[in-house]
Amino acid sequence: MSAMERKVVIELDNVKRDFRVGSETVHALRGVSFKIYEGEFVTIMGTSGSGKSTLLNQLGCLDTPTSGEYYLDGIPVRNMKRSQRAVLRNRKIGFVFQNYNLLAKTTAVENVELPLMYNTTYSAKQRREAAVKALNAVGLGDRLEHKSNQMSGGQMQRVAIARALVNNPAVILADEATGNLDTRTSFEMLVLFQKLHREGRTIIFVTHNPEIAQYSSRNIMLRDGKIREDVENNNILSAEEALAALPKPQDD
Amino acid sequence: MSFTNLIRVAIRAILSNKSRTLLSTLGIIIGVAAVIIMMSIGQGSKESIRQEISKMGSNVITIRPGADMRGGVRQDPSAMQTLKMSDYESMLSGLKYVQHVSPEVTQAGQVVNGNNNTTTTIYGEAPEYMTIKLWTVQEGDCFTDEDVCKNAKVCVIGKTVADELFPGGQNPIGRSIRFKNIPFRVVGVLKSKGYNNWGMDQDNLIIAPYTTVMKRIAAQTYFSSISVSALSEEVSEKAIEELTALLRANHKIKEGMDDDFTIRSQQEIMETMSSTMDTVTLILVVAAAFSLLVAGIGIMNIMLVSVTERTKEIGLRMSVGARGRDISRQFLFESIIISLSGGLIGIGVGYLGSWAAQLMMLPASVPLWSVLLSFGVCACIGLIFGYVPARKAALMDPIEALRYE
Ligand SMILES: Nc1ncnc2c1ncn2[C@@H]1O[C@H](COP(=O)(O)OP(=O)(O)OP(=O)(O)O)[C@@H](O)[C@H]1O
Ligand SMILES: [Mg+2]
Numbered sequence: 287m288s289a290m291e292r293k294v295v296i297e298l299d300n301v302k303r304d305f306r307v308g309s310e311t312v313h314a315l316r317g318v319s320f321k322i323y324e325g326e327f328v329t330i331m332g333t334s335g336s337g338k339s340t341l342l343n344q345l346g347c348l349d350t351p352t353s354g355e356y357y358l359d360g361i362p363v364r365n366m367k368r369s370q371r372a373v374l375r376n377r378k379i380g381f382v383f384q385n386y387n388l389l390a391k392t393t394a395v396e397n398v399e400l401p402l403m404y405n406t407t408y409s410a411k412q413r414r415e416a417a418v419k420a421l422n423a424v425g426l427g428d429r430l431e432h433k434s435n436q437m438s439g440g441q442m443q444r445v446a447i448a449r450a451l452v453n454n455p456a457v458i459l460a461d462e463a464t465g466n467l468d469t470r471t472s473f474e475m476l477v478l479f480q481k482l483h484r485e486g487r488t489i490i491f492v493t494h495n496p497e498i499a500q501y502s503s504r505n506i507m508l509r510d511g512k513i514r515e516d517v518e519n520n521n522i523l524s525a526e527e528a529l530a531a532l533p534k535p536q537d538d
Numbered sequence: 539m540s541f542t543n544l545i546r547v548a549i550r551a552i553l554s555n556k557s558r559t560l561l562s563t564l565g566i567i568i569g570v571a572a573v574i575i576m577m578s579i580g581q582g583s584k585e586s587i588r589q590e591i592s593k594m595g596s597n598v599i600t601i602r603p604g605a606d607m608r609g610g611v612r613q614d615p616s617a618m619q620t621l622k623m624s625d626y627e628s629m630l631s632g633l634k635y636v637q638h639v640s641p642e643v644t645q646a647g648q649v650v651n652g653n654n655n656t657t658t659t660i661y662g663e664a665p666e667y668m669t670i671k672l673w674t675v676q677e678g679d680c681f682t683d684e685d686v687c688k689n690a691k692v693c694v695i696g697k698t699v700a701d702e703l704f705p706g707g708q709n710p711i712g713r714s715i716r717f718k719n720i721p722f723r724v725v726g727v728l729k730s731k732g733y734n735n736w737g738m739d740q741d742n743l744i745i746a747p748y749t750t751v752m753k754r755i756a757a758q759t760y761f762s763s764i765s766v767s768a769l770s771e772e773v774s775e776k777a778i779e780e781l782t783a784l785l786r787a788n789h790k791i792k793e794g795m796d797d798d799f800t801i802r803s804q805q806e807i808m809e810t811m812s813s814t815m816d817t818v819t820l821i822l823v824v825a826a827a828f829s830l831l832v833a834g835i836g837i838m839n840i841m842l843v844s845v846t847e848r849t850k851e852i853g854l855r856m857s858v859g860a861r862g863r864d865i866s867r868q869f870l871f872e873s874i875i876i877s878l879s880g881g882l883i884g885i886g887v888g889y890l891g892s893w894a895a896q897l898m899m900l901p902a903s904v905p906l907w908s909v910l911l912s913f914g915v916c917a918c919i920g921l922i923f924g925y926v927p928a929r930k931a932a933l934m935d936p937i938e939a940l941r942y943e
Contacts, residue, residue: 343937346857348856348857348936348937349937368861368862369861369862369863372856372859372860372861372862372864373859373861375856375857375858375859376858376859377859381857381858383940387850387853387854387857387940389851389854391554400854400855400858401858401859403539403540403543403547404539404855404858404859404860404861404864405859406539406540449858453859
C-alpha cells in the first residue's frame with residue numbers, strides 16, 4: 287500500500303507553540319510537521335521537556351498553535367473557537383491519561399458513557415449500548431457496575447480506554463498511559479492497544495519507555511520542540527508474546 | 539448535555555456531599571420559613587380583622603364631629619360640637635341609601651350595684667343601635683323609642699358588666715344600678731361578643747337612651763358621633779355621599795370649604811388597618827429577605843469551593859467534549875437545586891411554624907402566593923449566586939484543570 291492511497295487523519299504544518307513565562311518566551315514546539323495516516327500506531331518519545339505533552343495537547347484540540355496549521359480529519363483547528371474545539375474533541379478524539387481520570391464513586395458504564403452525554407444525538411439507550419460494547423472490547427464486560435474506587439489501576443485504565451473508544455474517534459491519544467502501571471499490567475495495556483490497532487484504529491502513544499516503540503508501527507522522536515527522528519517500524523513485536531514470556535506473578 | 543442529564547449529574551454531586559449541602563441550605567431554609575411565617579401571620583391577622591369588622595357590621599358608617607384629623611392639625615374644641623339633634627332628625631327620612639341611624643353620646647365612669655362596682659363606658663344610643671352594630675339582647679329586651687322620648691333611666695348591659703355587678707348568677711333584669719350616681723333599671727343583657735383583635739373587651743359597656751345620657755350624665759346638646767347603617771356594604775360609598783351632602787347643607791358649608799365632620803365607613807377603617815398590617819408585614823419580610831441574601835452568599839461560597847475541588851473533573855469533562863456552557867449549566871443547576879430544595883424544606887417548616895402559631899392562638903394562614911414567591915426567589919438565588927462559580931468553572935483551561943492536583 288503506498289502512502290498516497292492512505293487517508294490522512296492528522297496533518298501538522300510547521301506547528302509552533304510558544305509560552306510566555308514572565309518576560310521570557312519558552313518555545314515548546316519549534317515547527318513540527320508530519321502526517322499521521324489512518325490505522326497507524328505511533329509512539330512519540332523524547333526526553334522530559336522535549337514538548338511531547340504540548341504536542342499531544344495540540345493534537346487533542348485542547349490547545350491551539352501559536353503559528354502553523356493543524357488539520358484534524360481535514361478540518362483546520364487553529365482558528366476554531368473554544369466551543370467548536372470542544373465539539374471536535376467530543377466527536378473525533380479519545381483521550382487516555384496517565385492517572386486514568388475517572389469520575390469518583392461512579393460506575394464503569396457511567397464513566398464510559400460520559401463523552402456521549404455531551405452528544406445529544408445519542409439517546410440514553412444508545413449511550414448505554416455503546417458503553418457496554420466499549421467495555422466488552424477492553425475485556426471488562428463483567429465489571430459494568432463496578433465503581434471506579436473498587437477497581438485496580440489496570441482495570442481503571444481499561445475503563446479509561448473504553449471511554450476513549452466509545453465515541454468511535456478518529457484518533458486515540460494516550461499520554462504516558464502505562465506510566466502508573468507495573469510491567470505486567472503495562473504489557474496487558476499494550477496487548478489491548480495492539481488489538482485496537484489491528485482493528486484499524488489510529489493511536490498516538492506518548493511514552494518515556496523506549497521498549498514500547500517496538501510494539502508500535504511508527505516512532506517519532508522529539509527533542510527540544512523539534513522532530514529528531516521519524517521512523518516506520520517494520521518489525522512490530524507482539525505484546526501478547528512478551529506478556530506470556532514475563533515471569534508469572536509470585537504469590538506470597 | 540440534556541436537561542434530564544444535567545439534573546441527574548447535579549443531584550448526584552449534591553448527594554455525594556450531603557452534610558455540606560444541608561449546612562449550606564440551612565440559611566435558605568431559615569430564611570424561607572421566616573418569610574412564610576411572617577406572611578402567614580400578616581395574612582391571618584388581616585383575615586381576622588375582616589371577620590371582626592363584619593361582626594361589628596360591615597355596612598356601618600360612623601360620623602364624627604370635626605374635620606378629617608388625618609392631617610394632624612389641631613382643632614378648636616368648638617369644632618367637636620358640630621353634630622346636633624337637628625342633624626340626626628334630618629337623617630331619619632329622605633335618605634335613599636341609609637337604613638338605620640343612631641346618635642351617640644358616651645361617658646366613661648364607674649357603675650355600682652350595692653358592694654359591686656366596675657369601670658365601664660355608658661353609650662347613649664337610639665334602639666336602632668342594636669341593629670346597626672349587630673348586638674343581640676340575650677335576656678330581657680332593649681329599651682324602646684318611648685324610653686328615648688321620656689328620657690327613661692333604663693339600660694341594657696354587656697356581659698362583663700353583668701358578671702361584675704351581679705356575681706353568682708343573679709338575674710340583673712329589673713334590678714337597678716347606679717352610673718355616676720344616676721340609677722338605671724336594667725332591662726336587658728347583651729349577648730357576648732368577646733374580645734376584639736386589639737384585646738379590647740367588647741362586652742364592657744352599658745347602652746342607654748341617648749336622651750337620658752345627654753341630659754343626666756354628659757350634660758351636652760351635641761353628639762360625640764352618629765352611627766348609620768347603609769342599605770348594604772356595596773352602597774356604603776353612596777350613603778356617605780348622601781350624608782355628606784345633607785350635613786354640608788345643614789351646616790351651611792360653602793362650596794370649597796372643608797367639612798366640619800368626618801364620615802368613615804367600616805370598610806375604610808378596615809382598609810386602613812389592613813394597610814398598617816401590610817406595612818408591619820413588609821418590614822418583617824424585608825428582614826427575612828436579608829437572611830435569604832446572606833444564605834445566597836453562603837451558597838455561592840460553597841459552590842466556589844466545590845468548583846475548585848472539582849477542577850480535575852471539570853478538566854476531564856472538557857477533554858471529552860463538554861463546552862464551557864455545559865460546565866456552567868452543570869454548576870448552575872447544582873446551585874439552583876440546592877437553593878430550591880432548601881426553599882422547599884423552608885416552605886414545609888414555614889407551614890409547621892404557621893400551624894404552631896395557630897396553636898398559640900395567633901391568627902395565621904399561609905397565603906399561596908407567598909409559597910410561589912418563595913419558590914421563585916429561591917430559584918433566583920440559585921441562579922444569581924451560582925452564576926459566579928459556574929462562570930469560573932466554565933472559563934477554566936482544560937489543560938490546567940487536568941493537571942490540577
Ligand atoms: N503552560 C505552560 N506554560 C509555560 N511553559 C510550558 C507550559 N506547558 C509546557 N511548557 C514548557 O514547554 C516545554 C515542553 O513541555 P512538555 O510538558 O510538553 O514536555 P514533555 O515532553 O511532556 O515532558 P515530560 O516527559 O516531563 O512530560 C517545557 O519546557 C515546559 O516547561
Ligand atoms: Mg508530558
